Amino acid sequence: MAAYPIDYDFHVVLRDGGLAHIRPVKPEDTDALHAMFHRLGRESVYHRFFRHKQDLSKEELQYFTSLDYDDRMAFVVELGDKMIAIGRYDRMEDDPTAAEVAFVVEDGHQGRGIATQLLVHLTNYARNNGVASFRAFVLPDNYPMMRVFRSSGFQLHREMGQGIYTVEFPVELTDEAKRAGWQHEQQAVAASLLPMFYPRSIAVIGASRDERSIGARVMRNTLGARFSGIVYPVNPNAPAVGSVKAYKSVLDIPDSVDMGVIVVPARGVLSAVQECADKGVKALVVISAGFSETGEGGTKLETDLLDLVRNAGMRMVGPNCLGMLNTDPAVNLDVTFSPHHPPRGNVAMSSQSGALGIAILDYARQLDIGISSFVSMGNKTDVSANDLLLYWEGDPSTDVVLLYLESFGHPRRFSRIAQRVNRKKPIVVVKSGRSQAGARAASSHTGALASGETAVSALFRQTGMIRTDTLEELFEVASLLANQPLPKGRRVGVLTNAGGPAILAADALEAEGLTLPLFSDKLQAALREVLAAEASAGNPVDMIASASPSNYQACMRQLLASDEIDSVIVIYIPTAPRTERDVENAISEAVVEGTSGKTVLGVFMEADEGDLGPINRGDIRIPSYPFPEPASRALAHAVRYAEWRARPEGVIAEFDDTNTDTAQDVIWGALGRLGTEGGWLLPHEADAVLDAYHIPHPKSRL
CATH class of the missing domain: 3.40.50.261 (Succinyl-CoA synthetase domains)
Incomplete structure (x- = not known):
């Protein structure tokens, strides 16, 4: 007989947001199980035992609560000190990789997702103990139980014989079963x-x-x-x-x-x-x-x-x-x-x-x-x-x-x-x-x-x-992130009325792995049409100190319409009193007119101390920063996140030639030596773990 599986004692959130305690059955649960049986409705008893029963005998109570936690396993669900449900499996004699599963939930708590929770815990325990599939016998009018199986995400096979459905399914955790479990979890926690x-x-x-x-x-x-x-x-x-x-x-x-x-x-x-x-x-x-x-x-x-x-x-x-x-x-x-x-x-x-x-x-x-x-x-x-x-x-x-x-x-x-x-x-x-x-x-x-x-x-x-x-x-x-769309790539355009901050921006962006592509002759020509002769139309675009709000708006229109960049950092150093608002309006109007979905950041290097928020013009909100470096840093974080999100989720590789038990023995032994703070494995321990997973490594000798 296996030891009591204390690691399978959980508090869970139910579908309606309520809390419950799920744990393995103990021999001393006979009285609680007996009391729960007498609270079950006539139909619930019939669906569980396929006949009307008035009571459970002493032998039945002992059988249901005395388990070996291997061939026979059961979980109970408790609210406070009252048992309200039980789910169990018994390994089949003719096929030790299969087990018969059964549930019963007290009438007043049906529909709360309790049977679903029991199924999750039973399948998890079964997978870890050599059971590959479950078999359940369900009466045709037991619609709630059939709903539990259908919504589980497991691949069901159902047959009717002698007025009873036989439902079989592998307990392997498929992608569909994972998604179903995640959805149940999210809905339950949100409700709670x-x-x-x-x-x-x-x-x-x-x-x-x-x-x-x-x-x-x-x-x-x-x-x-x-x-x-x-x-x-x-x-x-x-x-x-x-x-x-x-x-x-x-x-x-x-x-x-x-x-x-x-x-x-x-x-x-x-x-x-x-x-x-x-x-x-x-x-x-x-x-x-x-x-x-x-x-x-x-x-x-x-x-x-x-x-x-x-x-x-x-x-x-x-x-x-x-x-x-x-x-x-x-x-x-x-x-x-x-x-x-x-x-x-x-x-x-x-x-x-x-x-x-x-x-x-x-x-x-x-x-x-x-x-x-x-x-x-x-x-x-x-x-x-x-x-x-x-x-x-x-x-x-x-x-x-x-x-x-x-x-x-x-x-x-x-x-x-x-x-x-x-x-x-x-x-x-x-x-x-x-x-x-x-x-x-x-x-x-x-x-x-x-x-x-x-x-x-x-x-x-x-x-x-x-x-x-x-x-x-x-x-x-x-x-x-709260105010702009995610960047579509690493290419950045910089628009400024001062060369120094543009250099700082260029250095910061490249240090973060972003690029400032040199604009094409066509784009530079379009920009020069609205710039002073002394201005630079490369990237960064330096409009020089005399740049007006109209220059900002015209250049922003060109940059936002271009397919040569993915984001724009626009820098402004006030060269005359009370001009910030006019420039903000010009930038906002250009963004409103644009349809490219580019990411736009502002750098206002002499903003009033109390004016630290984003440029806010109705539905348009453009984040504003006091210096080029934090703007570049924020943009780089957003770019890397957008790239991560665009990648396929992938699958977890599974190998059938690993020796997990050996690796676990080494790690638990090391933790016993290192204590709760943890630490590094010794060379021979690291070698043993790598060997257990067939990972090549240089040989070492002490």
Whole structure:
């Protein structure tokens, strides 16, 4: 008998956004299974056993719960401490590569995607234990079960005999099965986060009259954003907060509450969350600090918090976070304590650091980068970057995603999700904790365990995410991606009224791997018709200091109509007072008239300090930069991303002559020697791993 497979214990999100616990069956589950059987409807029992049964015998209960976790395997689904479903397979005696599979879901929970989740876990376990195909016997009127199989993406073979369908399918994970699984996952996670992004009512637990307190600032922001629903302050010591009637407990609120925002000391968080669970709250934002970032005692408190949240079927942002906001006018949500509220736009942003989130929101406001939604994850105990990416993947208000990360909770899942989302919407990320000192600081800040820099860099390259070194660079790229089409190639034209900045631009562009092609005689002739005699019509196009707005507009028309370049960087240094707006208008009008879809960036080198945002003329928004270098850097990031997205997805190569077990033994042995920090393999260990995968390498001798 195999050991209990503890690695197959999961919390999952269901189709309707609810949470459930899936784990392998244990012998002590007999009472829970017996109780579930008696809650099943007559039809459910008949569909499972093909006859009417009044009860399960002691022998049957023991048979269903005593497994060898090899030839016989089963998973149960729990809500809290109640079993609501079970799925199992039994290996066929005449064919050990095939197994019979069966499910039963309690009537009140059918249609929530539970059987689909069971099928996913059973097929995954079967593949890893030598089972190649499943066989199910289904009554003709068991339409829900047939729907589960049809929507699974597996290649089904169905036959009717003696009034029963026999459904057979290989458990190999085909591309269609992967797509079906991804779609189920995206829809389920998005549904679970809807009460978070679109609550109809909010209880601010810890709302305060002290204007200096975080509770007061959260309450002020919630009301100041003109939240479309109802706000209930919860304060046991005040009859009202901010002129709004207060309640001693969330349980005293007479109406339903969708979201609870908790701003109380850490020692009071668990009781506040329990009251939210009893009230039926669906979403929590726990701003309170004092959890895993503080050490062992805080880690235990955070574990208890997560257990409480999951058992109640809630989703939670935090703890130790700034809060979140959603600028959609349908909700106008701001449950942060930030003093800054960004403009509405098409950029979604997540920060693992709360304090840094305040600076990020302020910077977005200064640069006029519109935010669709912002989430401060904090310790990301429940809702993580993976969940947010799945939500933003289907969010029509979001075109660009920005992430500030200190760690990865599930790198493999993050890589899979990010690679898919990045094909539709660019993801720009700053990952801190590169150095040993930075990783140590991240751990003490949000309780994060930083990942190895080499592995992180490889992950970003493989998934096509745009990695920037600084937050400033992150916003440089975001301003371009949010406002302009992706570049179609590496060819750049530069238009300027000063030679020095054009040289800087040329150097920066070539350093980034972009090209400035010398314009054809035909294009140069067309440009000279609108330029002064002293001007240069090559590339860069130097119109000299006397260039007027009309010169900018005429030259822009020629460049945008040309098929010799893919992007244009237009540089302007003011040579007379109050001329910037006229030049901006001229550039915008040329872009409006053009139909080439070229990427356009502006460089205004003496813009007022408070005028850092893009050129905004109705539907035309052109990102503006103070110097040529950041514009060149942002354009290069966009070019490389566009090239990655244009490449075929490809397939993962599979080899049947590898020795995975040997490689795993070497790696686990090395990890035992290196500890949790990891490190490099010794030469003989590296040789053994390479040999296991038949990768040629120079022979070494010690």
